[in-house]
Amino acid sequence: MASMDVPADLPKQRAQTRAAAPPTLTWLTLALMTTASVASLRAAPTMAVYGLACVFLYLVPAVVFLLPTALVSAELASGWSGGVYRWVAEGLSKPLGFLAVWCQFAMTIFYYPSLLAFVASTIAYVIDPSLASNGVYTAIVIMVLYWTGVWVSSRGMKALAGLSSWGLVIGTLVPGTVLVVLGMVFLGQGNPSAAPMNAGHLLPQWTGLASLVLIVNNFLSYSGMEMNAVHVSSLKDPAKEYPKSMFLAMGLVLLIFILPALAISWVVPADQLSLTAGVMQAFDAFFSYFGVGWMTPIAAVMLISASLGGMLTWLAGPSKGLLEISRSEGYLPPFLQRLNKFGIQQNILVTQGVVTSVIALMYALIPNVSSVYWIFSTITTQVYLIVYLLMFVAAMRLRRNKPDHPRGYRVPMLGLVCTVGLVASLAAMAIGFVPPSQFGGSSVLAYVLFIACGLLVLGLLIPWIFLKVRKPSWRTAAATGGEGASEGDAS
8 A cells, every 4th residue: 555645745746747748749640540440431421321411420520539549539639548447447437437448349349240240341342342232241251250360469569469559541541532533533524423422412401310320330330530649759849749639630621521421422322332232333433434343352461461461450449458456446347358378358259259240140130231331330339339428427537636737738618518518429420329210121220229228238247247246356456556556545
């Protein structure tokens, strides 16, 4: 146990250490890092359905969710190391901190099937495009690729996983730029756009709440801003440079999201667009038009490599964070805390793999692959939104209860920023229960029940059970000296 004067001096020592440490990042570098961790082409088909209105549907969540998330996580990261668990545990309570880190991990259970369904449909364009809508094929690819990823991750192959850092260039910037350039040339040659591109279509057509449901998926598209907030103290002048970095990153992310979505809408009619294979549909159409159909498999390989690299990163990240917290606080049973000879949390990965395989079977059982993809994407968003709800509340409480705690960056008008983020997150969660217009003839009740069960069971019930049955013996001595535990106890 630390003496009584240590907690009082510790924040000052940390502040002095931060002040003495030389800056290691420029604001431009941090902006590019943030862009790399957030931007992706995978969500482009979802918004291409709306044509020109996708600009509005991307801008709204950027202003009311992306910006508040980036600013608030920067203040928290510059004052409390240890990630979202530490922030929520300090601001609210340790059980709620566990809920936050659990949801950060649990969202990946539905994230992997939706990500790998995109990969499966992309692979189909190399083998046989008709397979893109085949549920059995999609389920098989998901299981094979996921278990291969588990094997790679469990052997600690960091060099291979490190290839994911090239994902922004290989799987996003290059194919995204090619897609947009081809689209502009296509229109420039006098070809009509498949989606109307006039002022009358700047806003989505209002047909009830269902017409705006796709905006919910954009909240997940913008998730991940909190990951790079930990670097805020590495800037020379965080108070000035971090906001500049985030505004530039937001601009780059919006360009990467909006322009490819528009390009897809120019060549693929909305009623023919697949939510999983839409990017490849556009490439196939453009390449065929310009007489270079042989390039379609090349584009597919680029998208596949980037997605698989991203999967390896996500496999290693959230599960490791959950493991470290569980070993220090005893949140998970010893079986799930065991490490293999490579020091990897293999039991967590394998258990997650079993659940992922069961979920993958849904693609084989439900005829419409796009519908399954959308349902899983929505559940993923709903579970992840819990993390942000807790983060915004914790930030306000920490500002009120610990106003003098050293922070490298302070959000102007924090209360207003957090309130905007909270309201936006709650609204997104509510809208997520409304079936999108593409589900037309499907059962609304079945859709709502499926989303609700996914959110309640995965996001709330399972962590509640772990908290209820936890035992003191589940704490692992090897983890008690970890950063998250020691700092949490000292503050």
